[in-house]
Amino acid sequence: MARWGMVIDLDRCTACQACVVACQVENNIPVAGQSDSDRGRGISWIRLAPFNEGEHGTRPGLRLVPIPCMHCEKPPCTKVCPVKATSIGKEGIVAQVYARCIGCRYCTTACPYTVRRFNWKLPEWPDPMGEGLSPDVSVRPRGVVEKCSFCHHRLQNARDKAAIEGRALRDGDYMPACVESCPAEAMFFGDLDDPRSVVTRLEAGPRAFRLLEELGTKPKVIYLSKGESGADV
Amino acid sequence: MPFCETAMTSSEPERVPDRRLAIAVFAVSFCAAAAIGFVTGQFRSPSVDQPIAFNHRKHVIDNQLGCSTCHTFYETETFSGLPASDICSTCHAEPLGKSAGEAKLVKMLKEQQPLVWKSLFQEPLHVFFSHRRHVVKAGIRCERCHGNFALTTSPPRRVRRLKMADCIGCHEERNVSVDCTTCHR
Known part of the structure; x- marks a missing residue:
């Protein structure tokens, strides 16, 4: 059984935010508008987080890091959910079942990567965007928490296709919208248990690291950066 | 002291009928609300009027037509089609x-x-269900979820909402994945 994971090469990423836009469109994420954005109530499943780099006066810099849900092997969010609305599946995807969520927001607090978002109101789209929603993704009601699903509706379709063709699901059968859209080819997606997959090879390289690794959450989103070490890969 | 005792004993018998009355009023109003609900159809699934009272029995049993004659997509798509x-x-x-x-x-x-035609079987919008997967791959017969539709002579009047317990029961029986992401989207 596959263990899906993502690799983001920060040395290639140009912070263009194509992944953010692709995600909004793919997953029926409502447009927040000015007032809600000002109150921090906008929703995005993948965001670019700014990290200050270098020292002031010598080598100033700002690195923008795309942050989707890390789909941790040991997710802190699933442990605190009182109604089992979120859980980690056998293929390692941390799922959110909106119909079950009661909106207590324990999970948004528990997540160290702050990737979970709460729906403060009914979703709205400016005309005519509301008519172009994806039928593969449910529109979330008010009062539930949502987050990146690794585009698992694509996995459902891929799994369906593989089953009809009479073969097992394998690495490369599906990729999330963000990975597909990346113009700099900085994002990779695949099966971390498959020794021949690109993600496994990149994960083993010297540039690989995970965010907040010391917490023991074991994220399945792996970043690549030459950073200070200057490793040449 | 004696004043207190008399005060307590005199107030005691009055409090009991008050509570009984409250319970009775609550019970009556609850039953009335439930009765009104049943009469006006609040607890029933929505009714459906089809353009024609289609006779499944006539087509499937008497004339030996297969389901796919009219429901053309269930072997190739996620939906079955009307x-x-x-x-x-x-x-x-x-x-x-x-x-x-x-x-x-x-x-x-x-x-x-x-x-x-109006759809009689509806799954919630947050569920992914593929007819092709279930019929072609798993070889599940239509009757398993739709009941003995072939024997009916007129369409049912009401929408039938499928429950998650039905899905889970079958998935567990057949040792199929019950991960949330398998069906929920």
Whole structure:
């Protein structure tokens, strides 16, 4: 059984935010508008987080890091959910079942990567965007928490296709919208248990690291950066 | 002290009937609300009016037509599909029998009115279900979820909402994944 994971090469990423836009469109994420954005109530499943780099006066810099849900092997969010609305599946995807969520927001607090978002109101789209929603993704009601699903509706379709063709699901059968859209080819997606997959090879390289690794959450989103070490890969 | 005792004993018998009355009023109003709910159909699933009272028995049992004759997509797509008027008109361009339903159908076909069948089985929007996967791959018969539709002579009046317990029961029985992401989207 596959263990899906993502690799983001920060040395290639140009912070263009194509992944953010692709995600909004793919997953029926409502447009927040000015007032809600000002109150921090906008929703995005993948965001670019700014990290200050270098020292002031010598080598100033700002690195923008795309942050989707890390789909941790040991997710802190699933442990605190009182109604089992979120859980980690056998293929390692941390799922959110909106119909079950009661909106207590324990999970948004528990997540160290702050990737979970709460729906403060009914979703709205400016005309005519509301008519172009994806039928593969449910529109979330008010009062539930949502987050990146690794585009698992694509996995459902891929799994369906593989089953009809009479073969097992394998690495490369599906990729999330963000990975597909990346113009700099900085994002990779695949099966971390498959020794021949690109993600496994990149994960083993010297540039690989995970965010907040010391917490023991074991994220399945792996970043690549030459950073200070200057490793040449 | 004696004053207190008399005060307590005198107030005691009055409090008991008060509580009983409150319970009685609550019970009566609850039952009344439930009764009104039943009468007005609040607890029933929505009713459905089909354009024609389709006789499944006549088609499937008497004339030996397979489900895929009219529901053309369930072997190839996630949905099964309801027949458009051209499927009906392959047989019913002219009346084959004498039923009132058929006369109505032939009239509609001649006037080129669209046939808008209503879906009777509805799964919630947050569920991914593939007919192809279940019918072709798993070999599950239509009756497993739809009941013995082939034996009915007129369409059911109400929408049937499928429950998650039905899905989970079958998945567990067949040792299929019950991960949330398998079905929920």
